[in-house]
Structures are given as structure tokens and as C-alpha cells.
Amino acid sequence: MFKSICIFSGHANAPLAEQIASYLEVPLGRCKISTFSDGEVFAEVRENVRGVDCYVVQPTCAPVNDHLMQLLVVIDTLKRASAGSITAVMPYYGYARQDRKIAPRTPITAKLVADLLQAAGASRVVAMDLHAGQIQGFFNIPFDHLYAMPVFLNYLQPKLSPGSVCVSPDAGGVERARAYAKRLGSELAIIDKRRQAANVSEVMNIVGAVEGRDCVIIDDMVDTAGTLTNAAQALVERGASRVFAAATHPVLSGPAVDRIESSILEEVVVTDTVPIPARARESGKFKVLSVSRLLGEAIKRIHNSDSVSSLFV
Numbered sequence: 001m002f003k004s005i006c007i008f009s010g011h012a013n014a015p016l017a018e019q020i021a022s023y024l025e026v027p028l029g030r031c032k033i034s035t036f037s038d039g040e041v042f043a044e045v046r047e048n049v050r051g052v053d054c055y056v057v058q059p060t061c062a063p064v065n066d067h068l069m070q071l072l073v074v075i076d077t078l079k080r081a082s083a084g085s086i087t088a089v090m091p092y093y094g095y096a097r098q099d100r101k102i103a104p105r106t107p108i109t110a111k112l113v114a115d116l117l118q119a120a121g122a123s124r125v126v127a128m129d130l131h132a133g134q135i136q137g138f139f140n141i142p143f144d145h146l147y148a149m150p151v152f153l154n155y156l157q158p159k160l161s162p163g164s165v166c167v168s169p170d171a172g173g174v175e176r177a178r179a180y181a182k183r184l185g186s187e188l189a190i191i192d193k194r195r196q197a198a199n200v201s202e203v204m205n206i207v208g209a210v211e212g213r214d215c216v217i218i219d220d221m222v223d224t225a226g227t228l229t230n231a232a233q234a235l236v237e238r239g240a241s242r243v244f245a246a247a248t249h250p251v252l253s254g255p256a257v258d259r260i261e262s263s264i265l266e267e268v269v270v271t272d273t274v275p276i277p278a279r280a281r282e283s284g285k286f287k288v289l290s291v292s293r294l295l296g297e298a299i300k301r302i303h304n305s306d307s308v309s310s311l312f313v
Contacts (some may be wrong), residue, residue, distance in 0.1 A: 061249075210235050
């Protein structure tokens with residue numbers, strides 16, 4: 001029987017790719033990725049993909065450059081094998097924080113990544129909770145921007161008490177926090193944050209009433225957790241009764257896990273867009289929700305030319 005869809009995976013998050021393939025009731029495509037002794041990436045697709053719609057699941061998480069190169073090489077492999085279409089499914093889009101020039105003589109690396117994906121042969125990109133939504137405009141191919149919100153809402157609604165507050169940790173995340181507040185029937189608060197350097201933040205002020213309320217900090221990612229733990233501390237000092245956090249991408253680099261474990265955060269809810277470190281899984285403060293069904297349904301709708309946006313109405 002002729003196959004019309006095939007799911008491939010790099011090394012970044014194979015378990016997520018397997019769950020997506022299981023949801024779609026197709027076997028995970030056979031692709032061997034290896035490296036030469038000097039670190040060069042080599043890929044070999046071990047099945048016929050001529051005319052097949054191929055989806056490559058590969059978040060560009062740490063080590064970012066290795067995983068990005070794997071994605072590019074697999075896309076090129078599929079293009080040269082005459083795949084019908086090639087969709088890069090990037091649950092986490094690395095380099096997304098470099099979406100504009102923040103000082104003279106600095107790069108816009110999110111645009112460079114977009115150029116690389118298109119040059120490699122991607123015909124569509126799927127990503128989840130971009131750090132900056134305007135990254136979609138860096139592409140001249142279709143881009144589907146998915147949101148983890150439905151997964152988070154199902155988990156958060158029964159946990160939060162009436163009158164809870166959705167908190168944006170900075171001005172850039174207000175739109176995201178407002179969307180959650182609208183659907184949870186919550187109030188909105190904003191933290192005025194001044195960043196002195198990369199991965200260094202300082203809480204300056206809180207706009208909104210948080211005293212005596214449950215607060216949930218909404219963000220797209222947790223990296224070193226400095227912003228998150230500082231925000232939680234500021235909320236408690238302003239009288240918040242309990243503080244939770246919901247962040248799509250658990251990057252958790254450097255001292256992140258230690259900071260969260262020693263913080264006053266009651267729980268940090270994340271997804272499996274990127275693999276979570278073992279120490280975080282063993283910690284009682286993390287809850288991991290799966291986005292495999294959401295990604296699988298999006299892929300199914302793309303393949304069948306159905307609406308993807310209706311998933312988030």
C-alpha cells in the first residue's frame with residue numbers, strides 16, 4: 001500500500017516523535033543519524049519517500065547547534081530522496097530570542113535559522129509558542145504557530161482558586177498572559193522587569209492586585225529560571241497566597257533546577273517540547289504535560305488540508 005505520510009525524528013526528542021507517530025497510527029520513519037570522528041553529521045533515510053509528505057520532528061534544544069545541524073541534514077536528505085513535501089516540526093525553535101538587533105553590530109539569528117531551513121529544502125515549518133510571534137515573518141514558506149495553551153488550561157483550571165491572577169513576567173509576555181487570563185476567568189498582572197544583561201534580570205515593580213490570591217506566572221520558556229524565581233519572590237512579598245508557573249519549554253540550563261527547588265514556587269508546569277533533565281523529573285516541583293496529541297492533530301490537519309487554527313478557538 002502506498003504511504004502518504006512519514007514521521008522522522010532527530011536525536012533531540014525521539015520520545016516525543018514516537019508519541020506523535022503513535023497518535024497518527026503510523027510507524028516512525030527509519031532514519032539513521034551518525035557523526036564522523038570530527039563531529040560532521042551524516043544522515044541516511046532507510047525507506048522510500050518519493051512523493052511522500054515527510055515531517056521531521058526536531059526541537060533545536062541543547063546542544064542547539066548539533067540539533068539544528070541534524071535537522072538541516074535530514075531535510076536535505078529527504079529533498080534529495082524526492083520527498084513530496086518536507087515539514088520541519090520544531091516544538092522548540094532555538095535562537096528565537098535573537099529576533100531583533102538589541103545593540104549595534106549584533107545578529108538577528110532567528111532570521112538566519114529561517115534562511116537555513118528554507119535553503120535546506122523545508123516546504124513548511126511547525127513550531128510551538130515562539131518567543132516572538134513575528135519570527136513567522138522571517139519565512140517565505142507556510143508557517144504554523146501552535147500554542148500549548150489548551151494543554152495547560154486543562155491542568156490549571158481545577159488547581160486555581162476563584163479570583164486567581166495570571167502574571168506576565170515582563171512586558172513582552174502580556175499578550176500571552178492576557179489570553180490565559182481570559183480563558184481562565186482570571187485577573188491580569190504584569191511585572192516591570194529591567195534586564196541588565198543576558199540571563200540576568202531584576203524585578204522592579206508589579207502592576208495589578210495580587211494580595212491574597214493564587215498567582216500563575218505564564219511564560220514561553222524557563223532557561224536559567226532567574227526571571228521566574230525573582231518574579232515569584234516579588235509576588236509573595238506583595239501578598240500572593242500561592243505562586244505557580246506555566247512555561248512551555250523547560251530549557252532549564254545552568255542553575256535553573258536548583259533555583260526552582262529552593263524557591264517559593266509551589267509548582268512549575270512545563271511540556272515535553274524538549275526533554276526535561278532527570279533531576280527536574282525527580283523533583284516534586286515540576287509537572288510535565290505532553291503536547292504529542294496536539295502536535296499529532298496539527299500534523300493530521302496539515303496533511304488533510306484542514307484548519308489548524310480551530311484547535312485554539
